[in-house]
Amino acid sequence: MNAPDYGRSFASWREACAAPWQAYTRHPFVEGLGDGSLPRAGFLNYLRQDYVFLMHFSRAWSLAVVKADTLAEMQAASATVHALLHHEMALHVSICEAAGISRAALAATEEAPQNLAYTRFVLEAGYSGDFLDLLAALAPCVLGYGEIGARLLGQAADTPYRDWIETYGGDEYQQLCRDTGALIDRAVADRLGPAPETLPRWNQLAGRFATATRLEAAFWELGQP
Amino acid sequence: MNAPDYGRSFASWREACAAPWQAYTRHPFVEGLGDGSLPRAGFLNYLRQDYVFLMHFSRAWSLAVVKADTLAEMQAASATVHALLHHEMALHVSICEAAGISRAALAATEEAPQNLAYTRFVLEAGYSGDFLDLLAALAPCVLGYGEIGARLLGQAADTPYRDWIETYGGDEYQQLCRDTGALIDRAVADRLGPAPETLPRWNQLAGRFATATRLEAAFWELGQP
Amino acid sequence: MNAPDYGRSFASWREACAAPWQAYTRHPFVEGLGDGSLPRAGFLNYLRQDYVFLMHFSRAWSLAVVKADTLAEMQAASATVHALLHHEMALHVSICEAAGISRAALAATEEAPQNLAYTRFVLEAGYSGDFLDLLAALAPCVLGYGEIGARLLGQAADTPYRDWIETYGGDEYQQLCRDTGALIDRAVADRLGPAPETLPRWNQLAGRFATATRLEAAFWELGQP
Amino acid sequence: MNAPDYGRSFASWREACAAPWQAYTRHPFVEGLGDGSLPRAGFLNYLRQDYVFLMHFSRAWSLAVVKADTLAEMQAASATVHALLHHEMALHVSICEAAGISRAALAATEEAPQNLAYTRFVLEAGYSGDFLDLLAALAPCVLGYGEIGARLLGQAADTPYRDWIETYGGDEYQQLCRDTGALIDRAVADRLGPAPETLPRWNQLAGRFATATRLEAAFWELGQP
Numbered sequence: 076m077n078a079p080d081y082g083r084s085f086a087s088w089r090e091a092c093a094a095p096w097q098a099y100t101r102h103p104f105v106e107g108l109g110d111g112s113l114p115r116a117g118f119l120n121y122l123r124q125d126y127v128f129l130m131h132f133s134r135a136w137s138l139a140v141v142k143a144d145t146l147a148e149m150q151a152a153s154a155t156v157h158a159l160l161h162h163e164m165a166l167h168v169s170i171c172e173a174a175g176i177s178r179a180a181l182a183a184t185e186e187a188p189q190n191l192a193y194t195r196f197v198l199e200a201g202y203s204g205d206f207l208d209l210l211a212a213l214a215p216c217v218l219g220y221g222e223i224g225a226r227l228l229g230q231a232a233d234t235p236y237r238d239w240i241e242t243y244g245g246d247e248y249q250q251l252c253r254d255t256g257a258l259i260d261r262a263v264a265d266r267l268g269p270a271p272e273t274l275p276r277w278n279q280l281a282g283r284f285a286t287a288t289r290l291e292a293a294f295w296e297l298g299q300p
Numbered sequence: 301m302n303a304p305d306y307g308r309s310f311a312s313w314r315e316a317c318a319a320p321w322q323a324y325t326r327h328p329f330v331e332g333l334g335d336g337s338l339p340r341a342g343f344l345n346y347l348r349q350d351y352v353f354l355m356h357f358s359r360a361w362s363l364a365v366v367k368a369d370t371l372a373e374m375q376a377a378s379a380t381v382h383a384l385l386h387h388e389m390a391l392h393v394s395i396c397e398a399a400g401i402s403r404a405a406l407a408a409t410e411e412a413p414q415n416l417a418y419t420r421f422v423l424e425a426g427y428s429g430d431f432l433d434l435l436a437a438l439a440p441c442v443l444g445y446g447e448i449g450a451r452l453l454g455q456a457a458d459t460p461y462r463d464w465i466e467t468y469g470g471d472e473y474q475q476l477c478r479d480t481g482a483l484i485d486r487a488v489a490d491r492l493g494p495a496p497e498t499l500p501r502w503n504q505l506a507g508r509f510a511t512a513t514r515l516e517a518a519f520w521e522l523g524q525p
Numbered sequence: 526m527n528a529p530d531y532g533r534s535f536a537s538w539r540e541a542c543a544a545p546w547q548a549y550t551r552h553p554f555v556e557g558l559g560d561g562s563l564p565r566a567g568f569l570n571y572l573r574q575d576y577v578f579l580m581h582f583s584r585a586w587s588l589a590v591v592k593a594d595t596l597a598e599m600q601a602a603s604a605t606v607h608a609l610l611h612h613e614m615a616l617h618v619s620i621c622e623a624a625g626i627s628r629a630a631l632a633a634t635e636e637a638p639q640n641l642a643y644t645r646f647v648l649e650a651g652y653s654g655d656f657l658d659l660l661a662a663l664a665p666c667v668l669g670y671g672e673i674g675a676r677l678l679g680q681a682a683d684t685p686y687r688d689w690i691e692t693y694g695g696d697e698y699q700q701l702c703r704d705t706g707a708l709i710d711r712a713v714a715d716r717l718g719p720a721p722e723t724l725p726r727w728n729q730l731a732g733r734f735a736t737a738t739r740l741e742a743a744f745w746e747l748g749q750p
Numbered sequence: 751m752n753a754p755d756y757g758r759s760f761a762s763w764r765e766a767c768a769a770p771w772q773a774y775t776r777h778p779f780v781e782g783l784g785d786g787s788l789p790r791a792g793f794l795n796y797l798r799q800d801y802v803f804l805m806h807f808s809r810a811w812s813l814a815v816v817k818a819d820t821l822a823e824m825q826a827a828s829a830t831v832h833a834l835l836h837h838e839m840a841l842h843v844s845i846c847e848a849a850g851i852s853r854a855a856l857a858a859t860e861e862a863p864q865n866l867a868y869t870r871f872v873l874e875a876g877y878s879g880d881f882l883d884l885l886a887a888l889a890p891c892v893l894g895y896g897e898i899g900a901r902l903l904g905q906a907a908d909t910p911y912r913d914w915i916e917t918y919g920g921d922e923y924q925q926l927c928r929d930t931g932a933l934i935d936r937a938v939a940d941r942l943g944p945a946p947e948t949l950p951r952w953n954q955l956a957g958r959f960a961t962a963t964r965l966e967a968a969f970w971e972l973g974q975p
Contacts, residue, residue: 133374134878137365140358140381141423142653144729146407149358150385156365157382160375182371188968191961192867198366199870202877203592203809205655266726267717274718279594286866293863359653367878369954413743416736417642424645427652428584428817430880491951492942499943504819511641518638583824587815590808590831591873596857599808600835606815607832610825632821648816 079225079249081218082256084263084280087272088211092285099215099288100223104295109227111234113298118236119174121298123184126167128294131194133159135201135213142206144265151258155251170238187297193290200283207266207276210259211283215291221252304450304474306443307481309488309505312497313436317510324440324513325448329520334452336459338523343461344399346523348409351392353519356419358384360426360438367431369490376483380476395463412522418515425508432491432501435484436508440516446477529675529699531668532706534713534730537722538661542735549665549738550673554745559677561684563748568686569624571748573634576617578744581644583609585651585663592656594715601708605701620688637747643740650733657716657726660709661733665741671702754900754924756893757931759938759955762947763886767960774890774963775898779970784902786909788973793911794849796973798859801842803969806869808834810876810888817881819940826933830926845913862972868965875958882941882951885934886958890966896927 080086089096104121107113136159139152171181201209224243234240242248263271271277305311314321329346332338361384364377396406426434449468459465467473488496496502530536539546554571557563586609589602621631651659674693684690692698713721721727755761764771779796782788811834814827846856876884899918909915917923938946946952 130371130374133378134366134368137362137374137378137381140362140385141360141366143359146355146385146389149355149362153358153362153381153385156362156378160365160371160378164371188864188867188965191871191965192863195870195874196866198874199877202652202874203655205653205658208655264725266724266729268724268726274716274724275714276716276718279716290863290866413639413642413740416646416740417638420645420649421641424648424652427649427877428880430878430883433880489950491949491954493949493951499941499949500939501941501943504941515638515641580821580824583828584816584818587812587824587828587831590812590835591810591816593809596805596835596839599805599812603808603812603831603835606812606828610815610821610828614821 078222079252080256081221081252082260084259084271085214085218085256087277088214088281088284091281092288095285095288095292096215096219099292099295100219100226102292102295104298105223105227108236108239109230109234110232111236113236115235117298119171119176121295122167122171122174123176123181124187124190124294124297126164126171126181127184127186128190128194129159129164129167131198132213132216133164135194135197135209138198138201139206139209139213142201142209144206148206148258148262151254155255158251166242189290189293189297193287193294196290197287200287204283206262207280208283210262211280212287214255214259214284215288217255218252219288219291221249224248303447304477305481306446306477307485309484309496310439310443310481312502313439313506313509316506317513320510320513320517321440321444324517324520325444325451327517327520329523330448330452333461333464334455334459335457336461338461340460342523344396344401346520347392347396347399348401348406349412349415349519349522351389351396351406352409352411353415353419354384354389354392356423357438357441358389360419360422360434363423363426364431364434364438367426367434369431373431373483373487376479380480383476391467414515414518414522418512418519421515422512425512429508431487432505433508435487436505437512439480439484439509440513442480443477444513444516446474449473528672529702530706531671531702532710534709534721535664535668535706537727538664538731538734541731542738545735545738545742546665546669549742549745550669550676552742552745554748555673555677558686558689559680559684560682561686563686565685567748569621569626571745572617572621572624573626573631574637574640574744574747576614576621576631577634577636578640578644579609579614579617581648582663582666583614585644585647585659588648588651589656589659589663592651592659594656598656598708598712601704605705608701616692639740639743639747643737643744646740647737650737654733656712657730658733660712661730662737664705664709664734665738667705668702669738669741671699674698753897754927755931756896756927757935759934759946760889760893760931762952763889763956763959766956767963770960770963770967771890771894774967774970775894775901777967777970779973780898780902783911783914784905784909785907786911788911790910792973794846794851796970797842797846797849798851798856799862799865799969799972801839801846801856802859802861803865803869804834804839804842806873807888807891808839810869810872810884813873813876814881814884814888817876817884819881823881823933823937826929830930833926841917864965864968864972868962868969871965872962875962879958881937882955883958885937886955887962889930889934889959890963892930893927894963894966896924899923 104113133156136152136156140149140156143149143152168178168181172178197212200212220243224240227240228244267274267276329338358381361377361381365374368374368377393403393406397403422437425437445468449465452465453469492499492501554563583606586602586606590599590606593599593602618628618631622628647662650662670693674690677690678694717724717726779788808831811827811831815824818824818827843853843856847853872887875887895918899915902915903919942949942951
């Protein structure tokens with residue numbers, strides 16, 4: 076199966092860091108979600124860390140609203156923040172509660188170093204750079220989950236993590252990924268014109284993407300028991 | 301009629317800059333809205349500038365999400381961003397269209413110096429300071445409009461600007477003001493404890509509030525024909 | 526006399542806002558410095574506001590250190606900060622003291638709205654944009670003073686403001702201007718490649734430059750008696 | 751031997767994270783510096799990573815200039831930036847060159863994850879918080895090195911790392927530590943008054959300090975062979 080098409084910028088950045096991208100999207104944690112071999116304890120640990128992650132990730136998408144140039148860019152980033160804070164966090168809380176992790180326990184999760192490294196890198200890239208730097212650092216998480224979800228959904232294996240796979244492989248999330256890819260491509264064109272790959276700036280953006288990809292792979296380690 | 305109660309921090313900061321607050325909330329532009337004497341051309345010019353203002357104001361509230369410490373703070377600020385970007389901006393566009401100002405004309409509005417001064421001051425206060433600095437700079441606009449709306453609504457004069465008055469004097473906006481006041485008071489208590497007025501920090505926050513109040517008064521000048 | 530050569534980016538941005546640039550660099554305040562007709566009271570008021578300005582301008586150049594990509598960029602921006610904070614501010618204090626404005630009076634200067642608008646615009650451009658956005662917003666002040674100084678020095682008129690003219694028209698400041706122009710050109714090339722003028726990004730940078738130029742012209746009004 | 755006195759805020763924050771502070775300042779790497787048992791390869795690896803660290807650390811101190819409230823605060827932070835960028839980096843380069851690591855090799859050092867985590871945490875704390883948040887995150891590095899240097903200098907053991915110990919244990923660096931401690935105490939008093947330890951804000955600042963301390967301990971791991 077081919078990877079889904081999330082636009083031209085993503086394709087270019089992804090290709091420029093093929094090995095880290097592979098390490099991230101084919102990580103043993105991911106394969107364990109797909110074939111059901113991932114121990115429950117690992118998954119729950121991941122969920123707890125991911126709750127903390129989502130707080131900072133929402134902050135980073137809010138920073139994208141601040142750094143946007145047009146109303147359309149602001150609305151796109153703001154819709155993502157709203158979805159994260161008012162829906163995805165709630166979903167997370169309910170999954171955790173069903174697994175016996177109370178809301179209080181969730182909120183008391185101590186942030187792991189890999190979690191801290193990843194989120195602070197993204198936020199700092201956004202603060203120190205511009206809208207494109209921030210989008211390049213945000214992209215591996217959003218779009219990598221989409222690519223993983225789509226692939227695992229196509230495998231149809233018997234796994235207790237079917238819900239997770241259907242969330243990220245499902246139509247709604249796939250549409251979000253295509254929209255995010257289009258937001259990035261339009262933002263790039265509006266700033267860097269029709270041949271951004273020829274500019275030194277492109278390597279800098281690809282570098283942001285590559286570092287975030289490496290940090291995302293390290294994040295999966297938190298889900299190893 | 302007494303001013304509505306939007307909490308303790310607001311009351312303290314407002315009292316500390318009584319003269320600028322008066323100059324802002326009793327500005328001839330405001331009185332002209334209330335008694336109907338404001339020329340239409342002035343109101344339309346104000347609307348056009350306010351459209352640009354709302355873009356930057358939405359960015360500033362998004363920065364509040366980034367600078368928040370708790371999920372509750374993030375959700376409160378994010379709800380305001382969402383309301384501004386997905387509802388209030390649309391309302392603005394429709395009022396302007398009804399008045400013969402096209403969406404394109406609105407988007408092409410050249411930002412006036414008073415507008416630029418105000419919005420950049422708020423954003424910079426947020427970037428350079430913390431969550432409280434940003435809230436103190438945001439408060440005069442949100443809560444001043446509430447106070448003005450409530451007062452003018454109570455006057456029940458015959459004015460073509462009834463819609464404007466009912467929007468800001470109405471229940472929904474008044475509730476937003478009470479919620480914002482409560483957000484500020486809780487954020488202050490969570491950081492500065494039960495007696496914030498005794499700290500040097502309080503004067504700094506009151507200073508942010510006072511400067512924003514002065515810049516808000518200058519903004520009304522844009523609505524003078 | 527031709528304007529001094531401060532590099533290619535400056536020349537392009539300057540040309541793109543010819544009228545505001547003229548209004549800034551040929552402002553009556555400037556002409557009054559040159560021919561000596563500027564009243565002393567106006568000059569002193571300008572000095573007081575400029576002291577406040579230099580504080581925020583130093584902060585903005587420090588932000589450039591934060592936003593730089595290379596050690597060379599960091600060192601260039603840091604050297605400017607050091608010169609501003611440890612030499613230029615001291616010079617300002619001594620000139621003011623000689624004119625009967627005490628250090629305490631200087632520190633107590635109330636920031637004028639035009640001053641606030643300008644400095645917050647520059648800082649916000651830096652925070653929300655990247656290194657290039659910040660440099661484009663900083664350039665009109667640094668390089669405009671150089672251009673004015675060089676022109677007035679060439680006129681050799683009899684004026685009590687000879688010191689001011691010799692400071693900004695003199696070799697040391699002119700070298701700083703050439704260095705700053707070279708820093709900008711190199712930073713542009715390192716990010717946007719050999720033909721930056723062809724990119725949409727260029728218009729955005731030229732826009733930052735043009736707005737800062739307009740705000741700089743408004744700043745001179747503070748020196749009018 | 752007692753730890754040197756770097757002021758009241760430092761003493762309070764240090765005490766509040768006694769175990770991580772011990773893990774940081776008594777780390778095997780540190781003990782290996784003191785008794786000479788640290789392998790040369792480990793020390794050189796540390797130096798290479800520290801070069802990258804100093805770049806980001808200089809950026810963080812520059813951010814302190816941006817976030818400062820007074821000229822005195824700005825000058826203190828700016829002097830540190832200047833010393834880091836124009837002296838300490840040069841010292842680093844010369845030590846590395848003497849050890850056979852060329853300037854080009856140094857500049858090409860790949861940033862380790864622990865390095866990235868630490869520096870981005872500090873910078874993000876500064877961007878998202880205020881001047882105090884930034885100082886609290888900067889303090890463990892500056893003052894911890896001072897404490898370690900003073901202790902190891904007092905031990906007078908035979909070690910090839912004598913230069914390192916004399917740098918950080920020596921008078922000049924110890925004075926910098928006392929000055930930094932005084933800067934922090936004054937900044938705290940100017941904002942939070944005479945009893946900052948009673949405020950919720952204090953725990954937040956102590957939290958910044960504690961996290962930075964943990965990340966600093968993790969950084970030493972880079973020097974393990």
